[in-house]
Amino acid sequence: MPKRTGEKYKVIIEAAIRVIADNGYHGSQVSKIAGEAGVAEGTIYLYFENKEDILISIFRNKLGEFISAAPQKLNSSENAFEQLAYLIYLHFYRLQNNPKLAHVLQIELRQSDKSIRKGIAEVIKGYYRLIENIVVDGIHRGYFLPGLDPKITRKVIFGSMDEVATCWVLSTRQYNLLTLTEQVYSALARSLSRDEEYTSFPPGLKLVLQ
Amino acid sequence: MPKRTGEKYKVIIEAAIRVIADNGYHGSQVSKIAGEAGVAEGTIYLYFENKEDILISIFRNKLGEFISAAPQKLNSSENAFEQLAYLIYLHFYRLQNNPKLAHVLQIELRQSDKSIRKGIAEVIKGYYRLIENIVVDGIHRGYFLPGLDPKITRKVIFGSMDEVATCWVLSTRQYNLLTLTEQVYSALARSLSRDEEYTSFPPGLKLVLQ
Amino acid sequence: MPKRTGEKYKVIIEAAIRVIADNGYHGSQVSKIAGEAGVAEGTIYLYFENKEDILISIFRNKLGEFISAAPQKLNSSENAFEQLAYLIYLHFYRLQNNPKLAHVLQIELRQSDKSIRKGIAEVIKGYYRLIENIVVDGIHRGYFLPGLDPKITRKVIFGSMDEVATCWVLSTRQYNLLTLTEQVYSALARSLSRDEEYTSFPPGLKLVLQ
Amino acid sequence: MPKRTGEKYKVIIEAAIRVIADNGYHGSQVSKIAGEAGVAEGTIYLYFENKEDILISIFRNKLGEFISAAPQKLNSSENAFEQLAYLIYLHFYRLQNNPKLAHVLQIELRQSDKSIRKGIAEVIKGYYRLIENIVVDGIHRGYFLPGLDPKITRKVIFGSMDEVATCWVLSTRQYNLLTLTEQVYSALARSLSRDEEYTSFPPGLKLVLQ
DNA sequence: CATGAATGAGGATTCATTCAT
DNA sequence: TATGAATGAATCCTCATTCAT
Numbered sequence: 001m002p003k004r005t006g007e008k009y010k011v012i013i014e015a016a017i018r019v020i021a022d023n024g025y026h027g028s029q030v031s032k033i034a035g036e037a038g039v040a041e042g043t044i045y046l047y048f049e050n051k052e053d054i055l056i057s058i059f060r061n062k063l064g065e066f067i068s069a070a071p072q073k074l075n076s077s078e079n080a081f082e083q084l085a086y087l088i089y090l091h092f093y094r095l096q097n098n099p100k101l102a103h104v105l106q107i108e109l110r111q112s113d114k115s116i117r118k119g120i121a122e123v124i125k126g127y128y129r130l131i132e133n134i135v136v137d138g139i140h141r142g143y144f145l146p147g148l149d150p151k152i153t154r155k156v157i158f159g160s161m162d163e164v165a166t167c168w169v170l171s172t173r174q175y176n177l178l179t180l181t182e183q184v185y186s187a188l189a190r191s192l193s194r195d196e197e198y199t200s201f202p203p204g205l206k207l208v209l210q
Numbered sequence: 211m212p213k214r215t216g217e218k219y220k221v222i223i224e225a226a227i228r229v230i231a232d233n234g235y236h237g238s239q240v241s242k243i244a245g246e247a248g249v250a251e252g253t254i255y256l257y258f259e260n261k262e263d264i265l266i267s268i269f270r271n272k273l274g275e276f277i278s279a280a281p282q283k284l285n286s287s288e289n290a291f292e293q294l295a296y297l298i299y300l301h302f303y304r305l306q307n308n309p310k311l312a313h314v315l316q317i318e319l320r321q322s323d324k325s326i327r328k329g330i331a332e333v334i335k336g337y338y339r340l341i342e343n344i345v346v347d348g349i350h351r352g353y354f355l356p357g358l359d360p361k362i363t364r365k366v367i368f369g370s371m372d373e374v375a376t377c378w379v380l381s382t383r384q385y386n387l388l389t390l391t392e393q394v395y396s397a398l399a400r401s402l403s404r405d406e407e408y409t410s411f412p413p414g415l416k417l418v419l420q
Numbered sequence: 421m422p423k424r425t426g427e428k429y430k431v432i433i434e435a436a437i438r439v440i441a442d443n444g445y446h447g448s449q450v451s452k453i454a455g456e457a458g459v460a461e462g463t464i465y466l467y468f469e470n471k472e473d474i475l476i477s478i479f480r481n482k483l484g485e486f487i488s489a490a491p492q493k494l495n496s497s498e499n500a501f502e503q504l505a506y507l508i509y510l511h512f513y514r515l516q517n518n519p520k521l522a523h524v525l526q527i528e529l530r531q532s533d534k535s536i537r538k539g540i541a542e543v544i545k546g547y548y549r550l551i552e553n554i555v556v557d558g559i560h561r562g563y564f565l566p567g568l569d570p571k572i573t574r575k576v577i578f579g580s581m582d583e584v585a586t587c588w589v590l591s592t593r594q595y596n597l598l599t600l601t602e603q604v605y606s607a608l609a610r611s612l613s614r615d616e617e618y619t620s621f622p623p624g625l626k627l628v629l630q
Numbered sequence: 631m632p633k634r635t636g637e638k639y640k641v642i643i644e645a646a647i648r649v650i651a652d653n654g655y656h657g658s659q660v661s662k663i664a665g666e667a668g669v670a671e672g673t674i675y676l677y678f679e680n681k682e683d684i685l686i687s688i689f690r691n692k693l694g695e696f697i698s699a700a701p702q703k704l705n706s707s708e709n710a711f712e713q714l715a716y717l718i719y720l721h722f723y724r725l726q727n728n729p730k731l732a733h734v735l736q737i738e739l740r741q742s743d744k745s746i747r748k749g750i751a752e753v754i755k756g757y758y759r760l761i762e763n764i765v766v767d768g769i770h771r772g773y774f775l776p777g778l779d780p781k782i783t784r785k786v787i788f789g790s791m792d793e794v795a796t797c798w799v800l801s802t803r804q805y806n807l808l809t810l811t812e813q814v815y816s817a818l819a820r821s822l823s824r825d826e827e828y829t830s831f832p833p834g835l836k837l838v839l840q
Numbered sequence: 841c842a843t844g845a846a847t848g849a850g851g852a853t854t855c856a857t858t859c860a861t
Numbered sequence: 862t863a864t865g866a867a868t869g870a871a872t873c874c875t876c877a878t879t880c881a882t
């Protein structure tokens with residue numbers, strides 16, 4: 001029933017990110033979001049089913065952008081370790097450059113009710129698949145250890161990035177998240193192979209980070 | 211002001227775990243918790259500051275039990291890898307054997323407001339320290355790589371365990387969490403040392419898991 | 421200000437009858453009526469003052485049709501009892517053949533607010549006069565008892581027809597309302613005269629009802 | 631779930647009658663009713679399921695009182711015509727002496743939604759049965775015409791009383807409803823028997839009405 | 841210590857109506 | 862004439878918390 005498209009749809013989403021980042025989900029009245037977006041309260045409901053739907057839409061929209069943009073970059077290298085390094089870099093880059101979005105994604109989104117989590121679960125599967133693909137391909141092509149369980153490995157990778165990101169947000173971002181890229185990479189890369197030759201941090205990325 | 215001790219205090223906490231696990235935090239009215247605990251609504255406020263305080267108390271109480279019980283077990287071995295293996299085992303064991311508590315800890319607790327997270331943050335620092343101690347000691351005693359950053363390593367360890375546990379809860383616990391102990395251990399252990407000799411899973415724990 | 425004429429005016433009224441019969445007055449959003457009529461929401465307000473005005477217009481329009489059509493038929497006989505029989509027949513015939521309109525008239529119209537009832541009151545006076553004329557003429561011409569109070573008698577006649585009709589609608593029209601014509605007539609006719617000669621049901625109408 | 635008993639229950643019902651009579655159902659905010667009753671808004675919901683439930687409760691309560699009080703009075707006479715006369719008298723007496731309640735019963739209650747009508751339907755059946763019993767007994771004992779259909783007759787009786795009462799309320803009660811008792815009785819009594827001996831208005835009641 | 845009846849602030853959502861096109 | 866996107870007022874209900882008993 002709601003439109004879910006158009007200029008105002010985007011305006012409301014961006015406004016919601018700002019408001020929710022500042023006030024938390026439960027502290028973000030629909031009226032406040034409408035005010036920030038410069039539309040009437042009722043207008044919200046022309047574009048979103050309800051308040052929950054705003055939160056889910058933020059997630060779907062922003063993670064969607066990320067997932068659709070990622071593969072091109074990841075496939076620029078055939079080296080699975082470089083892909084992993086790039087994944088972590090992109091994950092952190094996105095968050096570092098969208099602090100308010102980061103707060104919503106890492107903190108507020110987890111506050112949500114069962115129905116919200118359902119909406120999120122479907123979207124995040126795409127990201128999970130992305131990571132698992134890197135793992136499975138890396139194993140096939142001989143970069144990663146053949147005995148790795150792709151699901152567990154995906155959870156270790158995602159869990160590590162996520163925990164680091166959450167801590168960064170909770171620290172009120174007193175340091176640059178990107179500076180942790182190499183260290184997280186090292187820890188994870190070592191899990192994936194015994195071969196030191198491969199697991200060193202990609203020099204190209206190192207330059208970018210400086 | 212609140213008592214925070216006594217038989218009824220514990221009764222209410224246990225009741226709250228059951229109610230919140232079944233209904234979610236926002237679906238758990240104080241009246242429902244009181245009913246489950248067999249006390250009057252007003253009685254709740256003799257033992258807890260407010261509703262949030264119940265959630266924090268669950269966390270403080272249960273994680274407290276865990277943290278205070280852990281060191282004895284962890285120190286039964288001087289081998290840092292065995293300590294890591296044991297940490298993961300204990301982490302998963304606790305959750306596997308308290309499914310309702312697991313749900314509250316992994317899901318409901320994350321739904322809470324800023325003030326709750328503050329209460330939690332203080333308690334969880336103890337657990338973080340526990341993990342960091344294992345890492346730092348492991349490095350000092352030559353088990354782990356000398357170049358490891360203890361904070362990052364702690365986040366990788368905790369993040370991995372946490373992500374695996376959350377996925378397990380969200381799967382409605384269709385498998386035994388403990389069976390993942392060895393796999394998570396292997397992934398993490400490989401991060402911590404290049405020396406295969408040390409990193410194999412402790413045989414003693416292997417027996418326990420069977 | 422509103423036009424109150426034209427093809428679309430009628431289209432909207434007919435659509436409103438269908439929508440209100442199916443959803444009730446409070447469940448019939450202006451948008452739903454517009455959709456059913458195949459016009460834009462704003463168009464409604466070119467023909468009607470507001471939502472209430474639609475309901476009143478249904479009443480005015482449909483009862484108007486009825487009242488203007490009735491006299492010709494009623495005057496086809498000079499026998500006051502035959503006129504009464506015919507009145508009841510026509511009242512029931514109309515409703516039986518317009519089930520949705522019947523629902524709106526008997527049920528939804530009564531749900532309305534003070535202002536609506538005012539609009540209705542004016543229109544229904546015409547129908548009241550029609551019935552009172554039959555009574556007064558019937559008395560004058562010696563058919564009905566001379567002592568009858570026309571107002572009370574009108575209320576008894578209208579109240580009886582109305583109650584029977586409302587029960588019929590609420591029964592979801594599980595029987596044919598017309599089959600009750602004779603019985604209602606008998607009850608009412610007996611009130612109006614002591615003379616059995618006159619009060620028997622008109623044979624001509626009996627044939628029609630078969 | 632709601633209590634539906636106690637002093638406050640009655641206080642709220644009486645307050646609701648006053649407020650709804652003055653403002654109409656849709657114009658009677660719960661807060662207004664609470665204010666009139668001298669209780670907090672939330673208190674309403676300790677005694678009533680929701681706003682609709684207040685309206686239904688008024689009906690159930692007040693009609694209940696009436697129905698339970700009526701039989702004793704009606705059975706004071708074995709003469710079916712006297713019972714009918716008494717029924718009309720009681721019906722009008724009640725309304726005449728509770729003008730606000732009369733307004734709510736005759737007007738506001740009819741505005742209500744499907745769910746309310748359902749709640750009412752069950753209660754009013756008791757009153758319908760009361761009337762039908764008078765009719766059926768009257769026929770059995772030889773007072774009323776043997777060919778009468780009890781259901782139709784009940785509808786004629788109730789419909790007549792109801793229409794007269796509604797007109798009285800809509801006239802803003804500019805006359806005394808009780809003065810119409812005899813006329814309504816006469817009209818109805820004549821429907822029920824050909825025997826003039828029986829159908830004259832009970833002298834005892836005549837005295838009461840003066 | 842314990843109770844539970846009473847409180848009342850707080851907010852998402854609907855929908856009749858408008859008006860720029 | 863006709864449109865339909867935008868408006869924003871209006872309100873029922875929940876539930877954490879209090880306090881007289």
